[in-house]
Amino acid sequence: MNKKRKARYITTFISFILFPVILNFLSPYVSVAAAMSGIVSGSVIVFIALFVSGFFFGRGFCSYVCPWSAPSDLLRMVNDKRVDRKKLSIIRYSIYGVWLLVLVSGFILAGGIKGVDPLYLTETGISVDEPGKYITYYFVIVLLFITTVWVGRRGACQTLCWMSPFMVLGMLLGDKVKFLRWKVHAQKEQCIQCNQCNQVCPMSIDVVGELQSGTIDSYDCILCHQCVEACPRSVLSIQRKKRI
Numbered sequence: 001m002n003k004k005r006k007a008r009y010i011t012t013f014i015s016f017i018l019f020p021v022i023l024n025f026l027s028p029y030v031s032v033a034a035a036m037s038g039i040v041s042g043s044v045i046v047f048i049a050l051f052v053s054g055f056f057f058g059r060g061f062c063s064y065v066c067p068w069s070a071p072s073d074l075l076r077m078v079n080d081k082r083v084d085r086k087k088l089s090i091i092r093y094s095i096y097g098v099w100l101l102v103l104v105s106g107f108i109l110a111g112g113i114k115g116v117d118p119l120y121l122t123e124t125g126i127s128v129d130e131p132g133k134y135i136t137y138y139f140v141i142v143l144l145f146i147t148t149v150w151v152g153r154r155g156a157c158q159t160l161c162w163m164s165p166f167m168v169l170g171m172l173l174g175d176k177v178k179f180l181r182w183k184v185h186a187q188k189e190q191c192i193q194c195n196q197c198n199q200v201c202p203m204s205i206d207v208v209g210e211l212q213s214g215t216i217d218s219y220d221c222i223l224c225h226q227c228v229e230a231c232p233r234s235v236l237s238i239q240r241k242k243r244i
């Protein structure tokens, strides 16, 4: 196992262990509840940070930080089916669109932004700080678990995730202003079409198809490095540069 993968496993495992602590800071519910009172909660601040992180680091958060990353990787042992990303993205962006509308409406109904409270509904700084809150925590875990096992590779990421669209928006802005993006680059003439990269890609990206342009441009690429490691011809590498 190379250093990058080891680092990824360690950081995402720690993040998952800390999930009961940080849950509210990633919560779509807490952000809406606060918005109804005109309060910018910790989760909204994190979502803005995810947008900025998307601009600079693409979907790196998904590989190195997100608490659901480690379980997603492990659950491939249960269901490793490649998924239809296009179809599932319709579900994901529909859920995101409705939620964003509710969030913005909350602020409008509250008469605008009245304050910032990073610890909204998290006064102790710990999200799950009393037995009753475990119900919410386990509900989230079970929902993500069932969706991933049912749908296939990173099923919850592909269907339910309300955080990835913020990173994608950051990436879109980065592309618009021509800020160089971290991407998988390919020396396509070295490729022997063995399909190893497609077999390992956790995001079900058609790496072989995309590499024909010299880069994997998909906004679903989480820079996990797995295709790079799997390639027997060292065709692939993750770099931040212009198209080859």
Ligand code: SF4
Pocket (backbone or CB within 6 Å): 061, 062, 063, 066, 067, 068, 069, 156, 157, 158, 161, 162, 163, 164
């Ligand atoms: S897509 Fe969402 S749930 Fe999946 S790793 Fe990225 S941020 Fe986490």
Ligand code: SF4
Pocket (backbone or CB within 6 Å): 184, 200, 201, 202, 203, 204, 205, 207, 216, 220, 221, 222, 223, 224, 225, 226, 227, 228
């Ligand atoms: S294309 Fe490569 S780096 Fe991107 S998600 Fe797939 S395996 Fe990971």
Ligand code: SF4
Pocket (backbone or CB within 6 Å): 190, 191, 192, 193, 194, 195, 196, 197, 198, 207, 208, 211, 230, 231, 232, 233, 234, 235, 236
């Ligand atoms: S693993 Fe490497 S050689 Fe095989 S198809 Fe992918 S890029 Fe080509």
